Amino acid sequence: MSAMGPQGLMHAYLDMLAAERGAAANTLAAYRRDLDDYLAYLAGKRLDPGAVEPAGIRAYLAELEARGLKSTSAARRLSCVRGFHRFLYAEGLLEDDPTAPVSGPKRGRGLPKVLSVAEVDRLLTVAKEAATKAPNPAEAARAGRMHCLIELLYATGLRVSELVALPRAAGSTKERFLVVRGKGGRERLVPLTEVARSAMAAHLATLTAPGPWLFPADSETGHLTRQAFARDLKAVAAAAGIRTDRISPHVLRHAFASHLLQNGADLRVVQELLGHADISTTQIYTHVLDERLKQMVRDLHPLAGA
Numbered sequence: 001m002s003a004m005g006p007q008g009l010m011h012a013y014l015d016m017l018a019a020e021r022g023a024a025a026n027t028l029a030a031y032r033r034d035l036d037d038y039l040a041y042l043a044g045k046r047l048d049p050g051a052v053e054p055a056g057i058r059a060y061l062a063e064l065e066a067r068g069l070k071s072t073s074a075a076r077r078l079s080c081v082r083g084f085h086r087f088l089y090a091e092g093l094l095e096d097d098p099t100a101p102v103s104g105p106k107r108g109r110g111l112p113k114v115l116s117v118a119e120v121d122r123l124l125t126v127a128k129e130a131a132t133k134a135p136n137p138a139e140a141a142r143a144g145r146m147h148c149l150i151e152l153l154y155a156t157g158l159r160v161s162e163l164v165a166l167p168r169a170a171g172s173t174k175e176r177f178l179v180v181r182g183k184g185g186r187e188r189l190v191p192l193t194e195v196a197r198s199a200m201a202a203h204l205a206t207l208t209a210p211g212p213w214l215f216p217a218d219s220e221t222g223h224l225t226r227q228a229f230a231r232d233l234k235a236v237a238a239a240a241g242i243r244t245d246r247i248s249p250h251v252l253r254h255a256f257a258s259h260l261l262q263n264g265a266d267l268r269v270v271q272e273l274l275g276h277a278d279i280s281t282t283q284i285y286t287h288v289l290d291e292r293l294k295q296m297v298r299d300l301h302p303l304a305g306a
Contacts, residue, residue, distance in 0.1 A: 006039045006049050013087045022185040026161055034080040049085070050094055057081065057102045071105040078104050114258045115251060119242055120154055126240040127151075131202075141206035145215060145224075146232055148203035153249060155196035157256035157274055159183075160249035164224045166214040168207070171200040182275040190273060257285050 004012065014032060017023040023031070041060050042049060060081075064074045082099040089097045115123070127147040134140035153163055162180050170178055178190045200214070207216070213223035230249055237247040257270050271282040 010035045013084050034077050052098045054098050054101050074105045115255045122240045127236050148199040151196045151199040153252045155193045156190045157253050160226045168214045171204045171214045188275050
């Protein structure tokens with residue numbers, strides 16, 4: 001086994017993900033947390049990563065289940081551990097891959113939480129009214145930023161990490177689309193609605209200090225954090241009479257995709273707009289297509305009412 005030790009091996013793996021695969025900072029942070037947990041488990045069993053056998057991997061998964069970790073989270077953790085051991089094997093640090101014969105936890109196919117068109121409309125109305133009725137300029141600017149964020153997210157289906165890190169130049173674009181750099185450094189074109197462009201223009205007018213970000217904030221990155229946006233979004237949802245456990249930035253991304261499909265968009269088009277590398281990721285929305293097909297048969301088939 002390498003003289004680097006478990007932590008050194010983990011950092012070598014993360015460096016490879018960053019350099020060769022263009023993994024984003026958020027992805028690397030998630031992998032680091034998962035591997036820290038895995039290596040702590042091995043240390044508790046006095047095992048070296050190079051000495052783990054398939055039974056040890058299965059025992060780790062059993063412990064995750066005993067902790068109450070959801071099957072989806074455990075499957076993600078196993079995926080990270082697999083990647084780590086495959087890296088060690090590819091580097092010649094292991095004679096074989098102990099994760100190869102290990103099956104992942106069974107996962108039920110959950111449907112994404114989706115808001116109705118009426119609920120999204122109510123959310124946008126409340127956000128816009130908060131901006132126009134704010135008692136002072138500072139509150140108006142904060143509420144206007146929130147309205148802009150919601151309009152943009154529902155209009156584009158951006159990932160929340162892509163949204164909060166938009167450059168300021170995006171807000172003044174004369175184009176009818178944004179160029180977004182997503183996961184793995186892949187770029188894609190995202191169409192912009194006139195409403196979203198108007199919301200950005202109104203928000204830009206409130207920014208007085210220069211800077212590179214469309215949504216600047218006093219944070220380590222210099223822009224609004226995902227957590228702050230998610231928190232403020234729940235406050236707007238509560239004001240709109242929407243249960244806060246039903247709302248998150250990702251739910252609005254789901255609403256964007258589902259509402260497009262409900263209105264006849266092609267699944268491949270939605271895949272491109274969402275920035276999914278694989279169509280299988282987008283296929284979670286096939287429940288929307290299934291319902292639309294059923295409705296078409298009920299409405300259009302000559303014998304449907306017989």
